[in-house]
Amino acid sequence: MRAVVQRVERASVTAEGRTAGRIGPGLLVFAGVAAGDGPADIEYIASKVRELRVFPDEHGKMNRSLADAGGELLVVSQFTLMGDVRKGRRPAFDAAAAPADARATFEALLDRLRAGGPVETGIFQAHMNVDLVNDGPVTILLDSRRQF
Numbered sequence: 001m002r003a004v005v006q007r008v009e010r011a012s013v014t015a016e017g018r019t020a021g022r023i024g025p026g027l028l029v030f031a032g033v034a035a036g037d038g039p040a041d042i043e044y045i046a047s048k049v050r051e052l053r054v055f056p057d058e059h060g061k062m063n064r065s066l067a068d069a070g071g072e073l074l075v076v077s078q079f080t081l082m083g084d085v086r087k088g089r090r091p092a093f094d095a096a097a098a099p100a101d102a103r104a105t106f107e108a109l110l111d112r113l114r115a116g117g118p119v120e121t122g123i124f125q126a127h128m129n130v131d132l133v134n135d136g137p138v139t140i141l142l143d144s145r146r147q148f
Helices: 039-051 099-114
Strands: 002-015 017-021 026-032 062-064 072-077 127-145
Touching: 002 039, 002 072, 017 026, 039 099, 039 127, 072 099, 072 127
Parallel strands: 026 072
Antiparallel strands: 002 017, 002 026, 002 127
């Protein structure tokens, strides 16, 4: 599983003509599910997202987690994170989980994240528009298989 985590001042996602999720200050997470992802991958990503110390403390150092900062969380499925462009110019998605498997794994990730507080989401497999104001900018890449 891969995730792109962005610290935001605000973010929203619209799909099918309506706002699906909206947050104020917090984290926007784009999550892509790989074939074979399971409970260990979910736990790795969920714990990193909840515990990343990317919010400033009283000295301006990135030393506070989402909970410490009182931030909100928006999670959007994004299978294109599994795209491979090492050969040619068109992404190959061979590493991505099949849609049914990806949905179940993504929902399990949401359940795990919701154990720590509210989570806003997009709509799985929908064409979505994401609007965000990146704070910092701060953007962190996560990979449960630790490929980077």
